Amino acid sequence: MAYLALYRKYRPKVFADVVGQKQVSETLVRAIESDKVAHAYLFAGPRGTGKTSMAKIFARSINCVEGPTATPCGQCTACKQILAGQSMDVLEIDAASNRGIDEIRTLRENVKFMPVEGRKKIFIIDEAHMLTTEAWNALLKTIEEPPAHVMFIFATTEAEKLPVTILSRCQRYTFRRITADDIVGRLQYVANQEGFELDPKAARLIAIHADGGMRDALSILDQCAGMAGGLIDTELVENLIGLVSKEWVMDLLDRIHKGDGAGILSAISQALVEGRDPLQILDALIRHVRALLIGKVAPEEEELALYDTVKEAFLAQSQAFSVADINRYVHQFQSIQGDAKGVDNPRTIVEMGLLVMCAESGSIGLDLESRIASLEARESRQEEAILNRLTKLEAGGGRESVRPSLDPSYGDQTSYPMPDEEFPEPSMPEPSQQEERGPSPLSKSPLPKVSPLPKVKPLPKVKPLPKSRASQGPSPQSPPPIPVGAPVTIGQGIVDAAQYRTIQGNVINYLKSHQRSLLATVLNQSQLIYVDASKVVFVVKSALNYSMLTNVAHAKDIGEACYAFLGHAVAVEAVKANSPQAAEYKAAVQKGAAPSQEASGNDIKADHEAREAVGHKWDPANMSPQEAGNPMIKETLSKLSEEYDIYIEDK
Numbered sequence: 213m214a215y216l217a218l219y220r221k222y223r224p225k226v227f228a229d230v231v232g233q234k235q236v237s238e239t240l241v242r243a244i245e246s247d248k249v250a251h252a253y254l255f256a257g258p259r260g261t262g263k264t265s266m267a268k269i270f271a272r273s274i275n276c277v278e279g280p281t282a283t284p285c286g287q288c289t290a291c292k293q294i295l296a297g298q299s300m301d302v303l304e305i306d307a308a309s310n311r312g313i314d315e316i317r318t319l320r321e322n323v324k325f326m327p328v329e330g331r332k333k334i335f336i337i338d339e340a341h342m343l344t345t346e347a348w349n350a351l352l353k354t355i356e357e358p359p360a361h362v363m364f365i366f367a368t369t370e371a372e373k374l375p376v377t378i379l380s381r382c383q384r385y386t387f388r389r390i391t392a393d394d395i396v397g398r399l400q401y402v403a404n405q406e407g408f409e410l411d412p413k414a415a416r417l418i419a420i421h422a423d424g425g426m427r428d429a430l431s432i433l434d435q436c437a438g439m440a441g442g443l444i445d446t447e448l449v450e451n452l453i454g455l456v457s458k459e460w461v462m463d464l465l466d467r468i469h470k471g472d473g474a475g476i477l478s479a480i481s482q483a484l485v486e487g488r489d490p491l492q493i494l495d496a497l498i499r500h501v502r503a504l505l506i507g508k509v510a511p512e513e514e515e516l517a518l519y520d521t522v523k524e525a526f527l528a529q530s531q532a533f534s535v536a537d538i539n540r541y542v543h544q545f546q547s548i549q550g551d552a553k554g555v556d557n558p559r560t561i562v563e564m565g566l567l568v569m570c571a572e573s574g575s576i577g578l579d580l581e582s583r584i585a586s587l588e589a590r591e592s593r594q595e596e597a598i599l600n601r602l603t604k605l606e607a608g609g610g611r612e613s614v615r616p617s618l619d620p621s622y623g624d625q626t627s628y629p630m631p632d633e634e635f636p637e638p639s640m641p642e643p644s645q646q647e648e649r650g651p652s653p654l655s656k657s658p659l660p661k662v663s664p665l666p667k668v669k670p671l672p673k674v675k676p677l678p679k680s681r682a683s684q685g686p687s688p689q690s691p692p693p694i695p696v697g698a699p700v701t702i703g704q705g706i707v708d709a710a711q712y713r714t715i716q717g718n719v720i721n722y723l724k725s726h727q728r729s730l731l732a733t734v735l736n737q738s739q740l741i742y743v744d745a746s747k748v749v750f751v752v753k754s755a756l757n758y759s760m761l762t763n764v765a766h767a768k769d770i771g772e773a774c775y776a777f778l779g780h781a782v783a784v785e786a787v788k789a790n791s792p793q794a795a796e797y798k799a800a801v802q803k804g805a806a807p808s809q810e811a812s813g814n815d816i817k818a819d820h821e822a823r824e825a826v827g828h829k830w831d832p833a834n835m836s837p838q839e840a841g842n843p844m845i846k847e848t849l850s851k852l853s854e855e856y857d858i859y860i861e862d863k
Contacts, residue, residue: 218437219430222402224265225295226283227273231398231426232390233262239385240266241282244273249280250383252355252364254340256371257387260425263367264304266387267336268294270365271302275330290330301330307342316347320354323362332363340366341373348375355381389424392416392515398426399433403444408437411445417518421453446518454492456483458522461500462529464493465541469533471570480563490562494549501541504530508538544569571756588730592765706744709801715748715777716740722773731769734760738786742797747783748774749797761786 224230227237236255243249253270255263272284272294284291293299305319319335327333337343343351355364355378366382368374396415403410410433418436422429435452436444450457460483467475483493506513507530519526533541548565552558716735723732734757735750742749748770752758760766767784774782787793 217431218402218406218434219427222405222430224262224269225286227266227269230262230266230269232394233266233387236266236385236387240270240273244280244282247280249274249363251358251362252382253366254371254374254379254382254384255365255367255387256384257369258389258424259369260422260427260429261387261390262426263387264336264338267365267367268302268304271334271336274332274334274363275299275301275327280331299330301327301332302334302336304336304338306339307337308339311342311344311347313344313346313350316343316350320350323354323359326361332361334363334365336365336367338367340368341370345375348378352377352381390426391424392419395419395422395424395426395429399429402430402433403437406437408440409443411443413518413520414444414446414449417446417449417455420515420518421449421455451487454488456488456493456496458500458519458526461496462522462525465497465500466529468541468566468569469537473567473570476566476570477563480559480566484559490558491549491552494545494552494562498542498545498549501538501545504533505535505538508535541569571754588760588763589765592763592769596765706742706801709743712740712743715743715774718777719770719773722776723769726769726773728769731760731766735770741794742801743778743782745780745782747785749785749787751789751794752786753789758786758788 227241230237253267255267257263269284272286272291273282274280275290275294276284277288277290278285286292286295290299290301294302297304303322305315323333323335325333352375354362358364364382366374366378371379371384396412396419399415399418400410400412403415414436418429418432422432432449432453433444436448439452440448447457449455460479464476464479467479480490480493484490503516503519503526507516507519507527511527511530516523516526544565548562551565552561555561716739720732720735723729723735734752737754737757738750738752738761740748741751750761752761761770761784770784771782774784787797
């Protein structure tokens, strides 16, 4: 006789043999005993939970010669034929391969015929969710009003995909995931029947890995029985399934927490040599972190029995990790797992993801840090060469690039750290810079010939007006060389902190728009704590981030981004968190006084008085006939008078 797999050999033959589905079997038994069997049933639940087996037991109970009975004899012709899959009255149809309307039309024709031997003609349709909409529509009327000798049993793992019109015409029974205790008991029974020894811890490991499916558990047990010469223990199960040991997982998590990058690479390499899969490593880490949380809350929970051999070390590790650490690790592991599933080489994604976690934990190998710095330097040199070429092109007549303006709505500011205080918006550039921009775009539009406006006398040099709108932005000129390490007195020219978050958000988005995403990410993990007329200061926590921000090329890039929004060159400095330098800068910001509204108003008033001393302010009512007669000129000058102060010479 050919060998039968264990899940086939020990398939349930009566309702009492079905493990973990007592709520379904008892209901069906009562329906049979009270002669209240419906014409259509729907069995829904996860794979390997006994749906098809229950359907065959139900069919035998109906067609058994001693029935209808809750305990089919298994000896009559009907029972034997149904068990062997040879009965002409019980038809098992795979909807995955017979899902079209033509197959359903054939089924409808078979419905008309009476059963050959049994009481009913029973159609068991497995994977029912695979039927097409047209097939369901063709079967709908038959399910609603079938002949008295016909009964349908639908089995599916995705009941939500079935049409509502079908669900409403069936009695639905939900199959639950089988508990680990029930699976362990069944595995021990099968092992005793087959004559091999099964370690209870190995049985529980199989049950947990089966994830509620009895068929999967019996398949794993079948494989282990083929490999084992005697006892089936946890080591054999781990090697067969490709699982990593509990000691190895605990050691790897400790290395991640301590920032041991070299140790992580070595451990992963060892696991891969032993036949482990990168995705299985991540799955083991996720399961272990969950177990750590359970160990903190309920250390006597039964599922922690797998850690009995290393219980003391496990409990010590569970207490060493905070709930916040556990929550963060779960999300990070799941994120890495999701990225690794969609690539051809998941090892690279797993290793890089874990190394990034090391960097966030505090430190990483110096060798790896130097390699990253070397790559960044090479990238910076390449970008510098490109910028030099663009500068030469612009000098030869190319269009100037317009830098973005200081707009509080620019970018997503909610994701950046909020300092204690903020600073006011920067002042406008000098009038000389405005003149270097060249002719206004308005001058390119063809206008009718009109008399020229009276010439304006040169204005005396006064204090620049504060910006009326953030959208005006600074001059699009290229920034002067960024001073690096220039001595600046702390507290000199400090601006108020109201715009720190805005500045940081704008700088980050500027870097992203210029293909400096890595540098933008580093700034996103830092905090802007100080800005004055000559420098900006960021606080960093990670050693890797500190080394990147102190790099001359990176400081230059950040300085260029700051110039785009501040309108003047600044030096970029990075200080470590909780350092004396950081405390000194924060104290200077707290002592710095922002200009009051009254003072700002006085400055504006004085500037207006200085300009009115030269001439009179232009008013739309004072237009010349030529200006008033041309709608384009009239509209343009009126808009300009609303946005800017225009003064003309009194003639």
